[in-house]
Amino acid sequence: xxxxxxxxxxxxxxxxxxxxxxxxxxxxxxxxxxxxxxxxxxxxxxxxxxxxxxxxxxxxxxxxxxxxxxxxxxxxxxxxxxxxxxxxxxxxxxxxxxxxxxxxxxxxxxxxxxxxxxxxxxxxxxxxxxxxxxxxxxxxxxxxxxxxxxxxxxxxxxxxxxxxxxxxxxxxxxxxxxxxxxxxxxxxxxxxxxxxxxxxxxxxxxxxxxxxxxxxxxxxxxxxxxxxxxxxxxxxxxxxxxxxxxxxxxxxxxxxxxxxxxxxxxxxxxxxxxxxxxxxxxxxxxxxxxxxxxxxxxxxxxxxxxxxxxxxxxxxxxxxxxxxxxxxxxxxxxxxxxxxxxxxxxxxxxxxxxxxxxxxxxxxxxxxxxxxxxxxxxxxxxxxxxxxxxxxxxxxxxxxxxxxxxxxxxxxxxxxxxxxxxxxxxxxxxxxxxxxxxxxxxxxxxxxxxxxxxxxxxxxxxxxxxxxxxxxxxxxxxxxxxxxxxxxxxx
Numbered sequence: 343x344x345x346x347x348x349x350x351x352x353x354x355x356x357x358x359x360x361x362x363x364x365x366x367x368x369x370x371x372x373x374x375x376x377x378x379x380x381x382x383x384x385x386x387x388x389x390x391x392x393x394x395x396x397x398x399x400x401x402x403x404x405x406x407x408x409x410x411x412x413x414x415x416x417x418x419x420x421x422x423x424x425x426x427x428x429x430x431x432x433x434x435x436x437x438x439x440x441x442x443x444x445x446x447x448x449x450x451x452x453x454x455x456x457x458x459x460x461x462x463x464x465x466x467x468x469x470x471x472x473x474x475x476x477x478x479x480x481x482x483x484x485x486x487x488x489x490x491x492x493x494x495x496x497x498x499x500x501x502x503x504x505x506x507x508x509x510x511x512x513x514x515x516x517x518x519x520x521x522x523x524x525x526x527x528x529x530x531x532x533x534x535x536x537x538x539x540x541x542x543x544x545x546x547x548x549x550x551x552x553x554x555x556x557x558x559x560x561x562x563x564x565x566x567x568x569x570x571x572x573x574x575x576x577x578x579x580x581x582x583x584x585x586x587x588x589x590x591x592x593x594x595x596x597x598x599x600x601x602x603x604x605x606x607x608x609x610x611x612x613x614x615x616x617x618x619x620x621x622x623x624x625x626x627x628x629x630x631x632x633x634x635x636x637x638x639x640x641x642x643x644x645x646x647x648x649x650x651x652x653x654x655x656x657x658x659x660x661x662x663x664x665x666x667x668x669x670x671x672x673x674x675x676x677x678x679x680x681x682x683x684x685x686x687x688x689x690x691x692x693x694x695x696x697x698x699x700x701x702x703x704x705x706x707x708x709x710x711x712x713x714x715x716x717x718x719x720x721x722x723x724x725x726x727x728x729x730x731x732x733x734x735x736x737x738x739x740x741x742x743x744x745x746x747x748x749x750x751x752x753x754x755x756x757x758x759x760x761x762x763x764x765x766x767x768x769x770x771x772x773x774x775x776x777x778x779x780x781x782x783x784x785x786x787x788x789x790x791x792x793x794x795x796x797x798x799x800x801x802x803x804x805x806x807x808x809x810x811x812x813x814x815x816x817x818x819x820x821x822x823x824x825x826x827x828x829x830x831x832x833x
Contacts, residue, residue, distance in 0.1 A: 343471055344378045346401035347371055348392065348420065350413040351384040354727045357789045358782055360519040361385050365506055365527045365574060366437065366463065367407045372504035373464040377471060379510060386516040392420065396427050403432040403471060405463075408440035408447070411703060412725040415805050418450045425454040432456055432474045436463045436484075438546055441495075441825045442705035443808060444486040450805045453488070460484040461495025461546075461825050464504060497550065497826050501532060502558035508565065518778040519602055520627060520667075522570030523771050530559050530588060534576040536606070539644045540633075540671065542705035543576050548824040553584055560591035563599065573603040580609055585616035589623060602627035607655030608647050614658055621662050628659060631669045635687060643671070644707075656693060667694040672744060674700060674714075674733040681743040688750045697748050698726040702810065705823070710815040718799065719806040728795060737799065741792035748790050 349364035356362075364383050371379045380399060382391050395401065404424045406417045421433050436459035440447055444458035459466045461484040469482045479485050484495030508514070508526070515524045531554070533547035554562070563571065579585035601624050610617060610630070617625065632652045634640045640647055659666045670684060688695035701724055702708040702716070714731045723730055733740040771779055821827070 343403055343474075344399060344401045345371075345374055345380070345403045345405065345471070346395050346399060347379065347381045347405045347407070349381070349383040349385065349407045350410075350416050350420075353410055353412050353725050354789060355725070356385070358786060360572075361517050361778065362519065362525075362572060362574070363508070363511055363514065363517045363527050364407060365529060366409065367405070368506035368508055368511060369504055370405070370436075370463040370467050371510050372507040373468055374471065375468070375504075379507070381507075381510040381512075383511060383513075386513040392424075396424065400428065401431060403434070403474065404428075405467065406433075406435045406437075408435050408437040410725070411439045411443070411721050411807070412723070414440070414443070414447060414450070414721040418447065418454070418805060421451050422454040432470075434459060434467075434470060436460075436467070438542070439703070439705070441484075441546060442542065442703070446808045448486065448488055456487065457482070458486045459495075460486060462498050464498050465496045495826055497547070497552075501529070501552055501554045505558065505562045505565070514568065515776060516778065517568070518776075518782075519570070519572050520782075521779050522572070522600055522602055522627070523776045523779040524568045525570035525572050525602070526566045526568040527572045527574050528559070528562055528566065529574050530554055530578065530584070531575045531580070535580070536577070536646060537644060537707075538633075539642070539707040539711070540700065540702075542703055545705050545707075545820075545823040546825045548826040549820075550826065551580070556584075556587040556591045559588045560595055560597065563592060563597050564595055566599070570600045570602070573601060575604065577609055578603040578605045579613055579616050579620075582613040582616040585613070585620065589616075589619055592623065599624050601625040602629070604629040604631070606630070606647070607632065607652045610655045610658055611651055614662070617658075617664075618662050621664060626665055627667070628664045629667045629669070630655060630659070633669060633671045635670065635684070639671075639673075656691065660692070665694070667696060669696050669698055671700050672697050672747070674729045674731040674740065676740075676743070677734050678743060681747050685747045685750055688747065695751055697744060697751075699729050699744070701726050701728075701730055704808065704810075705825075707818055707823070709810050710818045710823075712810070713814045716810065718803075719809070720799075720801070720803045721805060721807055722801070723798065724807070728798065738792060738796045741795045745790050745792050745795075749786070751786075 347367040349367055367381060371381055382395060408417050425433055433455050434457045435455055440458055441460040444460055447458055448455055457479050466482055466484045473479055473482050479487050480492050482492045485492030517524055519525050533551040534543045535551045537544050607630050633643050633645055637649060702712045716730055717732055718730050729740055
């Protein structure tokens with residue numbers, strides 16, 4: 343079967359700091375053995391490439407990746423266009439966020455989407471293509487159609503196979519993260535054993551945690567041509583022995599890369615040795631989700647962490663010699679004084695401080711427990727860059743304070759400040775035809791702009807999100823929140 347897999351366009355944050363390869367659909371493409379598969383990533387192509395593929399390739403099945411709520415309207419519109427052009431084709435959607443709003447997305451599509459696949463696509467997508475000729479969609483695990491539901495989605499039993507089909511992704515020089523330009527992405531583990539209230543990683547995977555074998559991780563790394571690699575794990579090196587085992591395999595193969603990863607502060611403090619080893623192997627950049635500066639904020643997010651450990655982790659990273667980006671979640675209830683406090687702290691530390699906005703998502707516990715009423719149901723605003731809960735300050739003033747706080751990052755780490763530190767690296771990138779990083783340095787003011795963010799609330803809304811519960815749920819039933827029931831919970 344001729345299959346076209348499509349990744350939607352970039353979100354606001356990706357307009358500046360990163361553009362990552364569509365690792366999920368690369369793995370799904372690899373799982374579709376025996377089929378003729380192509381990938382179009384709208385982060386690096388424009389809509390004309392979709393039209394060309396429909397006209398020349400004439401796919402019999404078109405699948406859309408929908409990992410972010412803000413992409414829902416674009417994907418629904420694209421699905422309608424595909425169905426109009428190729429009425430007999432199978433149009434399906436899968437991914438993280440759509441797994442929590444499958445029924446609503448089907449309604450928005452008005453018949454243009456044949457099926458939404460909840461859960462991991464490597465297991466369900468091949469079954470879907472097998473079932474399509476007989477229209478036996480009710481037999482596909484994780485399938486949701488206008489007629490009903492298939493069996494529960496199944497977790498991939500081994501992450502070792504399939505490895506991503508990176509050769510199907512074009513314009514790979516467009517993928518980067520910060521100064522690593524170009525950069526590929528790789529996955530060592532999947533899932534998260536923690537249960538932060540604002541996050542849906544643990545509800546998607548049923549709080550399970552799986553890992554590639556060290557041999558498979560090294561094999562996948564060996565296939566990567568780019569000099570930079572972003573490790574996409576939600577929490578990297580939870581177990582130090584796993585990080586050492588992968589490092590051993592990479593050493594055996596004499597693989598040398600530059601690395602960027604994300605982890606928790608308590609994991610960094612506990613497993614300092616493995617991170618120091620990876621620093622010697624090329625790890626230069628790390629993302630840490632502090633989320634809050636005080637005990638109260640950490641408890642509200644159920645981070646199961648403390649400010650003391652957060653600060654200790656920053657000292658550990660400095661000692662190892664890592665460049666660290668950290669995230670703080672801004673509550674829409676912040677007043678001017680709170681913004682000023684966070685700005686002063688961000689200016690006082692050498693780390694790159696990023697600010698996102700607290701956002702209840704379907705699939706998170708806060709979606710069920712948040713007592714404050716949403717001020718919008720526009721999918722496009724659910725990108726952690728917009729306020730979707732009532733703000734204490736007038737909305738435009740909230741954005742003014744938010745952008746002013748985010749601009750601390752710009753003054754310290756973008757523009758001429760960054761160029762002064764990275765001039766040699768930037769010049770090397772340009773000489774090799776890589777301009778993603780250099781262009782990033784000057785984009786802040788055009789992307790983060792209070793007038794723009796406020797104005798985006800005034801746009802007409804064609805597709806509205808489902809409403810959260812009328813009454814907040816005090817203690818949600820976790821089993822009901824899970825997309826995947828973990829292996830250990832099955833009978």
